[in-house]
Amino acid sequence: MAITAIRGFNDILPSEIGKWQFVEKMAREVFENFGFSEIRIPVLERTELFARGIGEATDIVEKEMYTFADKSGNSLTLRPEATASMARAYLEHQLYTFDPVAKLYFIGPMFRYERPQKGRYRQFYQIDAEVFGVGNPVVDAEVILMLIHFLRRVGLEKLELQLNSLGCRSCRPRYKEGLKADLDEKSFQLCEDCQRRLQSNPLRIFDCKVQTCQDAIADAPKVIDFICDECASHFDKVKEYLGIAGLDYHLTPRMVRGLDYYTRTAFEVVSYDLGSQNAVTGGGRYDNLFQEIGGLDVPGIGFAIGMERLISLLPKDREFIQYPHLFIASPGKETHREAYRLANQLHVEGIRAEFDYEGKSLKSQMRRADKLKARYVLILGEEELKKGRAVLRDMQDKSQQELPMPDIVETLKRKVFGH
């Protein structure tokens, strides 16, 4: 094999594509019912946008970005996520002059330079939805509701919605100090990584899988015990609105998020069928992002769904492939031309028809029709064709009928479209 795709970049083959098309179609349908509009953003942005938006100290910016200089020396980066670009577009095109509230969604590939593993690839696809311009907790709930509705629509069950509040710029630093003070006393039982995290980002210790670290942090203070009155009230309202909608959630005080811009509401949907990378989707509120990249003070909230992870959870028994309605078998040179002509006519009529390209035997053509799972086969026999007739075979019940050629298109339409 001469040339292969590069590490972490995958082909999505025809046998899989039906699932992708289905998921994208459902996302568009559901999100648009909730009043969201699609936006399309560039694959490349100035590196600065992500460095400032996502945060210089995050793993994404520090070590996971595809960054390079273009021919004029500008530092460009393949987008590692969509939110910063969408916020940039909102500001750049001043969408707030039409309506301060913008409800946007985006579907497309993201790029992060990480070692691939199950559910993680260097090019991976996200479905992203964001609401800009509303700080009211009712949209936090609405966005989560839409997300859960979408996941159910595509057939996912056994999901767990995890919910937390991360506080804001005024109360989170206070919490970090409190946490740090508590853990400083037990730092001897923290692993090497967590010793480092204690200084750089103590919240991350919650994610550590080392048992002694988990023991150390078990009775550590929680974010929600430290958040300010405004954040607490916001969080209460979110929970209240979710309750009104009858949505179950798990409070996960230990869930933290890796991007700097998150504030207040944070959520994840996890599935235990996914392996180590168990988050199907994650999101939250980010009331500081806009100021980081542009100066305007615009609140935002949204989520990103990992499409590969979502697709791996789709019900297995569902059929996503469209098989041909008809295979036209043409044993003999005379009939081959008629097969070609008829197939083209049927395509125009909306019937998926295949025919033999290589002058193979009838047996061989029948085998191919069977392999392609064609529902019907039209056999263009030399003798029948001379009389202006052909044989239509139903591959499921094996029944055959001989029809006059002029009736064939209408007969097929009736059988295929059922009227």
Next chain:
RNA sequence: GUGAGUGUAGCUCAGUCGGAUAGAGCACUGGGUUGUGGCCCCAGUGGUCGAGGGUUCGAGUCCCUUCACUCACCCCA
């Protein structure tokens, strides 16, 4: 970036203690039926044994190096 595991036909795999021409099933092509699919039967195509080096009379098998893939860590969707 770190760790572990795996590399033999398109796919899933077997290949004994280092021994002769590297096998099976599935898939593919053709035939058994001169014009009828699936099941069955027969035949055929298909291999740099991941790559390079070493040990040996002899390497798919042992050793070294390297590459790829997979899973996990870090972190995220």
